[in-house]
Amino acid sequence: MAQIKHCLHCGHELSTKSINGRDYLACPVQNCEYVFWNNPLPVVAALIEYRGNVLLARNKAWPPKFFGLITGFLEKGESPENAVIREVKEELDLDARVEGMIGVYPFPEQNQVIIAYHVSAEGEIRMGEELAEIKSVPPEKVRPWPFGSGHAVKDWLDKRSHH
Numbered sequence: 001m002a003q004i005k006h007c008l009h010c011g012h013e014l015s016t017k018s019i020n021g022r023d024y025l026a027c028p029v030q031n032c033e034y035v036f037w038n039n040p041l042p043v044v045a046a047l048i049e050y051r052g053n054v055l056l057a058r059n060k061a062w063p064p065k066f067f068g069l070i071t072g073f074l075e076k077g078e079s080p081e082n083a084v085i086r087e088v089k090e091e092l093d094l095d096a097r098v099e100g101m102i103g104v105y106p107f108p109e110q111n112q113v114i115i116a117y118h119v120s121a122e123g124e125i126r127m128g129e130e131l132a133e134i135k136s137v138p139p140e141k142v143r144p145w146p147f148g149s150g151h152a153v154k155d156w157l158d159k160r161s162h163h
């Protein structure tokens with residue numbers, strides 16, 4: 001991930017500053033004192049039910065065997081629900097309906113917070129540019145992965161099996 005080195009306000013080189021016990025990159029110039037907070041970014045994730053199965057996708061940037069949920073960033077001013085519906089449309093050309101929120105999951109390795117939704121989707125799949133492959137898996141055969149959006153998959157499967 002790219003690391004910033006210079007102040008976004010005055011251009012001076014940043015240095016490390018401890019604030020409330022955490023280290024941040026900060027501008028040492030008096031009257032500037034810009035702090036690069038590096039706040040986590042929200043990411044929406046869609047667990048998609050489609051014709052009775054769960055859709056898992058492999059992003060072109062991912063390793064060959066790894067499949068995950070459809071995820072994406074929010075656009076300026078966009079609600080998370082609208083973002084997840086838009087992402088499903090962009091990446092699979094399916095019309096999604098939000099069935100409920102699964103949960104909110106910190107993903108510190110990526111400096112993200114995942115907002116995961118259960119959606120149902122209709123239409124004919126047409127893969128978008130970001131994806132390499134899709135698979136359609138019966139829910140009982142889905143194996144959650146132990147990081148990121150995998151926690152949402154596990155919670156959804158657990159809740160489902162108790163009904």
Ligand SMILES: [Zn+2]
Pocket residue numbers: 007008009010011012027028029032033034
């Ligand atoms: Zn500065």
